[in-house]
Amino acid sequence: MRFFFYILLFYAGIVQAQNALYNSGTLRIHPNGNLGFHADLINEVPFENNQGLAGFYGDIPLQVQGSIAPTFNDVEFLVSNNIFLGNSINVLNNTNFVDGDVLTPLNDQTVFLNFQNTGFFTGENDTSKVTGFAAMTNRDFFSFPVGDAELLRPLMLDSEGNTDLAICAYFFENPSNPSSITETFDVEEKVRSIGTISDREFWIVQSDVQATVTISWNPRSNLVAIPNLQPEGIIVVGWSKQSNQWIIIGNSAQSGDLNRGFATSQPFIPSEFAAITFGTIPLPTDTFAVNNPTLGNYFLSPNGDGINDSFFIEELAESPNNSMRIFNRFGQKVFEQINYVNEFRGFSNTGSFLLSRDIGLPEGFYYYLVTLDDLGLEYQGFLYLNR
Incomplete structure (x- = not known):
């Protein structure tokens, strides 16, 4: 089987040069086959119908580039210095996060690690996750394994119907002046019923199907710094594309204290909002x-x-x-x-x-x-x- 596999690679029209694997042929991973990438992948042709395992390995940064997104059945990432996606990757079955982040451009919502149909993931943690945009297709429930360079900060999306495409990314940045994107979401532009908007973090989640989201806060969120705040005063808010201000999305469930907790939103259509984060109900003090x-x-x-x-x-x-x-x-x-x-x-x-x-x-x-x-x-x- 291994001999046949190498023969297949030879006739697939693959060129490896300048530390990159350029796929311009008919490469395919057969059942029980394994293909390891130790160099950059540049994919310019349909790379699908794969049934084995594709792995990205090494201790130097890797990249996936090209004009056509490869589709893998199973994939694993063990790249200690991270892998950058300049081209999306589609996964049909299991994604195994072993070591290193999967990076995507935070200013480009069209490039993502896409969990298709019944695709799932294992091993996600603070040092191995998606730092950038993750996507899911053709389902109604998904937990996005997103975060920043330091922490895993997942978002759970529970849709009221099947979703053709939903994307999500996390930003540990001030919404009023983010460093990764050009759009800004001024925390002072808000409806009167909101007291304070978090200036520490936000998520971008886009889907055209009504859904609830569950997001969490931790000590780094620094909600304890908001004067007179009680846990029940923490609410989910979103930057409305229609009114260009933060408005209340609201909570359907909530738990925790000021250091750690989570909130599940009321149903809303994510694509009507450019960003979501935590806000508070202002409290009087005398x-x-x-x-x-x-x-x-x-x-x-x-x-x-x-x-x-x-x-x-x-x-x-x-x-x-x-x-x-x-x-x-x-x-x-x-x-x-x-x-x-x-x-x-x-x-x-x-x-x-x-x-x-x-x-x-x-x-x-x-x-x-x-x-x-x-x-x-x-x-x-x-x-x-x-x-």
């Missing part, structure tokens, strides 16, 4: 706030059964002189009331949303901003409207 760090999040179901029919906040009795404003997740005001008691029942009373007053506002997450004039305080929180 005496009343010590006893009431938040006024909580609320559920409203105005169906006439007498339960949660209106938006009621018990603590407003402490400040009859108040004002209530309610916004949708794009920061558009849908309700406003001076000296609010419990008037909001899912209908707008302001702006262009009055056009839909007869049918009410659509189901989903909203956020409120209430000022307690008697106490000189301001609170923000979430409200879910159920139809």
